[in-house]
Amino acid sequence: MTISLTEAAANRVQTYLEKRGKGLGIRLGVRSSGCSGMAYVFEFVDELEEGDVVFDDHGVRLIVDAKSLLYLDGTELDFCKEGLNEGFKFNNPNVSEQCGCGESFTV
Amino acid sequence: MALFEIAEPGQSPVPHQQQSAVGIDLGTTNSLVAYLQDGKPRAMADEQGRELLPSVVSFTAGKQPQVGYAALAKAADDPHNTIVSIKRLMGRSTLDHSVKTSGYQLVDEDSGVPRIRTAAGDFTPAQISAEILSVLKKRAEKTLDAELMGAVVTVPAYFDDAQRQATKDAARFAGVHILRLLNEPTAAAIAYGLDQGEDGIVAVYDLGGGTFDISILRLNKGVFEVLSTAGDSALGGDDLDSVVAEWLLQQAGEEAQSVSRRQAMRLANSAKHTLSHSPEAVLTLPLGSGKTWKGTLNREQFNTLVDPLISRTLTPCRRALRDAGLLPADVKAIVMVGGSTRSSHVQTCVSDFFGQDVLTGVDPDKVVAYGAAIQAAALSGNHAAGDMLLLDVAPLSLGIETMGGLVEKIIPRNSTIPVARAQEFTTYQDGQTAMSLHVVQGERDTVEGCRSLARFNLTGIPPMVAGAARIQVLFQVDADGLLTVTATEKTSGVQAGIDVKPSYGLTENEIEGMLRESIARSQEDLEERQFREQKVEAERVILALDSALSRDGTEFLTREEQSTLLSKRQDLLDSLQKGDSRTLKIARDELEKASESYVARRMDASVQKMIAGRRVDDVEKQTNEK
Numbered sequence: 111m112t113i114s115l116t117e118a119a120a121n122r123v124q125t126y127l128e129k130r131g132k133g134l135g136i137r138l139g140v141r142s143s144g145c146s147g148m149a150y151v152f153e154f155v156d157e158l159e160e161g162d163v164v165f166d167d168h169g170v171r172l173i174v175d176a177k178s179l180l181y182l183d184g185t186e187l188d189f190c191k192e193g194l195n196e197g198f199k200f201n202n203p204n205v206s207e208q209c210g211c212g213e214s215f216t217v
Numbered sequence: 218m219a220l221f222e223i224a225e226p227g228q229s230p231v232p233h234q235q236q237s238a239v240g241i242d243l244g245t246t247n248s249l250v251a252y253l254q255d256g257k258p259r260a261m262a263d264e265q266g267r268e269l270l271p272s273v274v275s276f277t278a279g280k281q282p283q284v285g286y287a288a289l290a291k292a293a294d295d296p297h298n299t300i301v302s303i304k305r306l307m308g309r310s311t312l313d314h315s316v317k318t319s320g321y322q323l324v325d326e327d328s329g330v331p332r333i334r335t336a337a338g339d340f341t342p343a344q345i346s347a348e349i350l351s352v353l354k355k356r357a358e359k360t361l362d363a364e365l366m367g368a369v370v371t372v373p374a375y376f377d378d379a380q381r382q383a384t385k386d387a388a389r390f391a392g393v394h395i396l397r398l399l400n401e402p403t404a405a406a407i408a409y410g411l412d413q414g415e416d417g418i419v420a421v422y423d424l425g426g427g428t429f430d431i432s433i434l435r436l437n438k439g440v441f442e443v444l445s446t447a448g449d450s451a452l453g454g455d456d457l458d459s460v461v462a463e464w465l466l467q468q469a470g471e472e473a474q475s476v477s478r479r480q481a482m483r484l485a486n487s488a489k490h491t492l493s494h495s496p497e498a499v500l501t502l503p504l505g506s507g508k509t510w511k512g513t514l515n516r517e518q519f520n521t522l523v524d525p526l527i528s529r530t531l532t533p534c535r536r537a538l539r540d541a542g543l544l545p546a547d548v549k550a551i552v553m554v555g556g557s558t559r560s561s562h563v564q565t566c567v568s569d570f571f572g573q574d575v576l577t578g579v580d581p582d583k584v585v586a587y588g589a590a591i592q593a594a595a596l597s598g599n600h601a602a603g604d605m606l607l608l609d610v611a612p613l614s615l616g617i618e619t620m621g622g623l624v625e626k627i628i629p630r631n632s633t634i635p636v637a638r639a640q641e642f643t644t645y646q647d648g649q650t651a652m653s654l655h656v657v658q659g660e661r662d663t664v665e666g667c668r669s670l671a672r673f674n675l676t677g678i679p680p681m682v683a684g685a686a687r688i689q690v691l692f693q694v695d696a697d698g699l700l701t702v703t704a705t706e707k708t709s710g711v712q713a714g715i716d717v718k719p720s721y722g723l724t725e726n727e728i729e730g731m732l733r734e735s736i737a738r739s740q741e742d743l744e745e746r747q748f749r750e751q752k753v754e755a756e757r758v759i760l761a762l763d764s765a766l767s768r769d770g771t772e773f774l775t776r777e778e779q780s781t782l783l784s785k786r787q788d789l790l791d792s793l794q795k796g797d798s799r800t801l802k803i804a805r806d807e808l809e810k811a812s813e814s815y816v817a818r819r820m821d822a823s824v825q826k827m828i829a830g831r832r833v834d835d836v837e838k839q840t841n842e843k
Binding site for chain 1 (some may be wrong): 222224
């Protein structure tokens with residue numbers, strides 16, 4: 111089981127954490143919602159919760175709860191520019207179908 | 218693939234939460250709600266896993282009305298307070314035959330809208346329909362775990378404005394936002410993805426519980442147009458059950474006297490279902506007093522029983538084709554709707570009639586709701602861009618009045634909606650600070666030949682020379698056909714606008730009449746347009762000349778030149794009266810030619826005045842700064 115992030119994503123996360131002034135890392139997770147079944151959770155973490163799994167990559171702590179890990183195993187978090195937008199991108203190998211905008215997905 | 222931002226703990230946004238839209242098939246016998254999941258339509262079930270909701274509402278004094286199966290169970294015991302097939306009364310007046318013969322206790326009202334007296338009070342058909350919609354809304358919100366943003370509700374293609382309005386009212390009472398009313402046959406065609414295919418004629422054969430409808434649609438560039446509809450409002454799947462039930466009772470003989478008709482109907486219905494997938498159905502009819510009657514019904518027997526009824530559906534099919542001016546062979550696809558079309562005999566009869574196989578891949582009970590769900594997803598933006606379905610068209614062109622009473626069409630007729638088009642206009646006179654906009658609908662070139670929709674004024678335009686202001690007029694027609702017109706002066710940003718409902722109050726016949734007239738009079742319109750354009754130009758030239766003459770008098774003109782100019786001006790004024798665009802153009806050209814040297818001299822003088830007494834450097838500097 112592994113979750114990773116690219117260097118570009120790591121730099122960006124660190125910048126955001128510094129700007130925010132606190133936080134242990136970032137949480138990656140899933141919950142059921144959205145038009146295609148699942149939606150991502152992507153938040154700062156101030157406190158660890160029971161059952162959380164922590165991955166260290168490029169000096170950033172990625173925190174995932176055990177249940178979400180099943181849906182996220184192998185995911186690589188990237189940071190990229192698409193046209194005028196920039197933001198984080200989940201490269202999740204478990205996704206089988208996703209809705210048009212990609213905000214929600216099915217495994 | 219979407220891009221994400223890191224949220225604060227517990228604040229990850231819900232994906233397009235506001236976009237939970239569903240499709241609702243508000244049927245005569247049964248209703249259904251469906252939504253699009255992973256790009257596939259799915260029906261929503263109640264807690265017991267039942268997807269169809271009987272369109273039955275039962276009222277009890279002092280209690281919440283019951284809807285669906287619970288209400289259906291009461292239909293036999295309490296017929297006056299249990300309302301079935303309310304759809305038949307939607308948008309009807311108290312004077313309508315269907316209302317008078319409905320069998321319900323009606324309250325006499327002057328308003329013309331029938332109210333049905335029940336134990337819980339008097340209700341209009343729209344209010345009763347709203348009860349059904351409320352149940353479906355709750356089911357949708359529970360399934361989606363989100364507030365319902367909106368719904369596409371289907372109506373029969375033959376529903377008129379009043380019936381459609383009553384359906385919209387019902388939705389409003391139920392707190393359901395209607396994204397669009399969609400014709401049932403169109404919805405069925407969408408469920409089969411026919412809108413994505415080649416253009417052509419589609420027939421939709423809809424044998425519902427209590428009604429039969431045939432619709433002939435034409436697909437043209439992704440837009441369905443209803444060419445004709447026909448049907449039989451007293452023929453449906455229930456009638457098939459009924460003939461089978463009669464046969465059953467006959468077969469069971471005298472001992473079956475005690476068997477209720479309802480019981481026999483239920484057995485007939487299940488036999489019908491069995492026969493749609495197996496060659497024979499075994500029937501067991503309890504006769505009371507412990508005895509049972511057993512028998513079998515095979516497909517041939519069933520076919521013989523229902524054949525007269527199926528044949529009856531072919532008469533409307535013929536009529537619909539004739540109304541559309543088509544032959545069975547012109548039809549490219551036949552969509553089957555309604556549970557009874559599962560019967561192989563129905564399928565055979567219909568495919569024999571059209572001379573080709575019918576489409577049966579999608580559950581005929583759900584196909585309409587599925588199409589509505591696909592449409593709802595498209596309208597709420599749940600589809601990737603590019604998949605957007607455009608199904609309605611503006612029936613008549615929408616435009617604006619320009620100088621001289623001419624019409625500038627901004628949205629041409631048959632444009633698929635939603636649509637937005639903008640055009641720039643300018644001012645006519647120096648220092649003009651306001652502009653009056655007149656929105657019209659129609660195909661004629663002159664304002665008098667079109668229908669006036671609205672007028673509004675754009676004020677606060679900064680004073681400028683004629684032609685310098687840039688006024689953008691934007692026409693937007695949304696999915697419901699609502700037109701919004703806004704005018705914006707682009708240098709200053711001043712804005713004005715208005716909303717109108719272009720289709721309001723126009724019947725199909727009126728629309729057709731307007732179209733026919735515009736074709737018949739197109740030559741006349743062309744001449745009128747040319748004359749009016751010339752007239753506007755001529756008036757502009759005279760206005761400019763007059764204002765120049767009044768400003769600098771005869772400073773740049775010899776007496777002779779002045780008299781030539783004035784006589785040419787008079788010639789032009791005279792030809793304005795004659796109403797011939799050619800002579801008008803000649804007269805204007807003459808006047809423009811005669812004033813050329815005058816214009817040049819004025820121009821030179823004004824340039825000299827500007828640079829008089831100043832050094833070349835200054836003038837250069839000034840020019841560079843500009």
